[in-house]
Amino acid sequence: MHRIHFTSDDLARVRVAPTLGPMAETLFSLTMLRGRSGEATFGAWRRRARAGLDSRHAILGAVLPSRGPSFDLVNLAGPGHEFAESAERFLSRSRHAVQAELDYYADHHGRVPAVLAGLVDSLAARREALATVEGYHRAAVAPHWARIHSHLVAERARRGTILLDHGVDGLLSSLHPDVRWAPPTLHVRNGDESPAELTLDGRGLLLVSSFFLRVPTVMYDPRCLTGGLLVYPATLDADQAANVWTTGTPANALADLLGRTRAAILTAIAEGVTGTGVLARSLDVSSAAISQHTAVLREAGLITTRRHHGGVEHHPTQIGLTLLDRHDTPHPAP
Incomplete structure (x- = not known):
């Protein structure tokens, strides 16, 4: 459970964005690819995507291991309107930033897989990893990206309507069953056993919807001046998903x-x-x-x-x- 504590300044700085972009959604889709949930909405897509994977995609399993935290490539790459925009940001990230993510990974998994270890010092290793992720993106996500993006834009519009009609209270109270607003604290249940207390310190919170991510996820760096980030699952039913997968x-x-x-x-x-x-x-x-x-x-x-x-x-x-x-x-x- 994450508990995010708001001040009045934080409430004034709540913003809503439709998506972190195609790379982030591609990485979020790995969770749905590995799991078995959401058969009605993701089953057909999951079977097609799995059929295209082979040994060259081993790094995808290392980025998202079966248990424990993932290697946070979403955070390292950041948001981007195009895949290439996020890719360039990852290539330019400092050695220290990548090492910090791998240290966190190693603390929870005991070791860092060889396919990830080279990302600290080798630009070639980073390019190779990105090429693999981009190949998966082109096969599994890019054919549907326009419709996914349109769905997320519509999700943002719905949240904007709620904000106009019911204020910030209504917005924060309606995000997801696993997100509970008890002013001045937002409680986010995401499967973590240990609680985390997060203080925004007047920097606000950005709410971002996701098509593939079905569990709310908090991304927070106390050194970041732009505040916290909550990725929440966009509303999605079987009919809406079927429209997305239509070719x-x-x-x-x-x-x-x-x-x-x-x-x-x-x-x-x-x-x-x-x-x-x-x-x-x-x-x-x-x-x-x-x-x-x-x-x-x-x-x-x-x-x-x-x-x-x-x-x-x-x-x-x-x-x-x-x-x-x-x-x-x-x-x-x-």
Whole structure:
């Protein structure tokens, strides 16, 4: 049980975000992949994802062992709108930060697996680990990311409505059955045997929903100036999950219409892979070829492109989403 103690300043600094991003959700999905719960909502996805795993994915088991705390790659990578954004942050983390996470891991498991030990000093080991996680992401999460993201955005909107109608009390009281608000303390039951007392000291709390994580999780660093973080399970029933797993237009038909590479690019953009470089790496196509294909898709009215931080971002239009048989909201035009 975690007990999070609020001051009036903390209550004024409660915020709500839809997601920590695709890397965090990919890592959260490992818990659902390993477990047996949620068969109605996750069973079909779990069987497909497991079928694609082999010995190359051993690091995933090391990151999330069967018992005890995991290696907190979510915290080390941080939030990101794209997988690559979180990946770059992990690559840049200090030796001390990674060692601290491994020391905590070793304290609870007795040792650090060899596939994790090299992450402290070797940039190549970090890149190799990220490549494995990204490969799993592309196979298990990326095909559904646009719908997952839309579901989490809708979850945030629901929480915003509760906040407007019932205030912070109503918001904190309605997050999850395992989260109980007894002012001025938020009680979070997450399976930990030893209680933890957390004081926010006026820095506030960020509430973030998760699609795959089905147990509330507190992430807190007293050295962090931005406050604590509570990841709570988004509302999800079998019908909503079935809509997420729906694949839309058959890939072969779309490839016949647009060409295989352009169909793959449009699909990836709709799944949230927006940068030219990330598209090139994800699809194993040169950046020059990506630029040529996106120009054709843009002229056809299937995507829009805008400059962002020295690069470009591509987003599907409503026509592009309709072609993919998706019902997501298109990104606003630049």
